[in-house]
Amino acid sequence: MDERLKTDSGLAGDFSTEALCRRILERHRSTIRVQKTHVAVKKLSLIVDAMLDLSNKQGFHATSLRDLSKASGVSMGGLYSYFDSKTTLLTMILNEVLDTVTRVLGQEPPDMMKDPAAHLGWLIETHIRLTEVMQPWFVFAYMEAKSFPEPARRMAVDSEAATEKIFADVLKRGAAAGHFRIEGPDLAAALIKPLLQDWYVKRAKYRKRGTSIEQYIAAVRQLLASAFEASPR
Structure with a gap:
């Protein structure tokens, strides 16, 4: 792992x-009516955890x-200080998941750009570890997607x-450089996604x-390295 990845x-x-x-508070500061940051963050954490x-x-x-x-201990009036509807809260949660995934997966070490096989292995490990630490958020986004209102589903x-x-x-990039032998990279990427999701959706099985x-990380990396004829890094 990159030495920058240093939390537990x-x-x-x-x-x-x-x-x-x-x-979330920073992103929605213009609509959240609680002014004291430490109070707003504490209450919003209770609300999100409860949801x-x-x-x-x-x-x-x-x-x-x-x-x-009832579950969060925040009054009905208090809830409306943070959002105007349940759908707005849903959007807040989904936006944070999307933003975090994009931001974290975009922080690869500079030398990874020279080695697509190592970069692929890094992405696999980083994504799985991210879903581990944010499991309730990812399970929520995955399991509830079909019941979301249309904008949230999109x-x-x-x-x-x-x-x-x-x-x-x-x-x-790896196929173009001769690191991978692969046809249909877009389809291959779509097939990788379920392997990443399985870790947080079917936790009880593992x-x-x-x-x-x-x-689990080692098994997924080995499987994909073999499939694309790249050695695991």
Whole structure:
């Protein structure tokens, strides 16, 4: 791993709920009516954690603002200080997932651009570790996508397409340089995505098997290296 990836999760940066909600606050400062940053971040963290938990248990569509108020401990009036509807909260969460994935996967070490095989391995490991540390956020975006209102559903689709493009671009660069023998890099990138999703969507299956995140990363890298005739780095 790049030496910049130095937190316990293996990633550089803070991916705690409070850190993610601080970024949400910055992005929506013009509409969130709570002025004190530390208060706003603390309450927004309670709200988001409660929404992710409720959605996992009963689904986003079935979760009412009254349910959210009770679970988060924030009054109904307090909720409306942060967003005007449940759909707006949904958009806040999805935007943060999309922004974080794009930002983190775009922070590859400079020397990776010279070695597509190493870059592909880095992307695989970084994506899996990111979904590990943000698992409730990614599960929410994946499991609830079909029940999202149309604009949010489009946002979720665009997020998946953006991730696929990052992988496809590396595959194309590797194929052009002779590092990979591959036809249809766009399709290959689309097939990689389910391998990345399986780790956070089917966590219980891998826990039952005793599969660690390191083992899973190594297995995916080995599989793709063999498929594209590139040695694992």
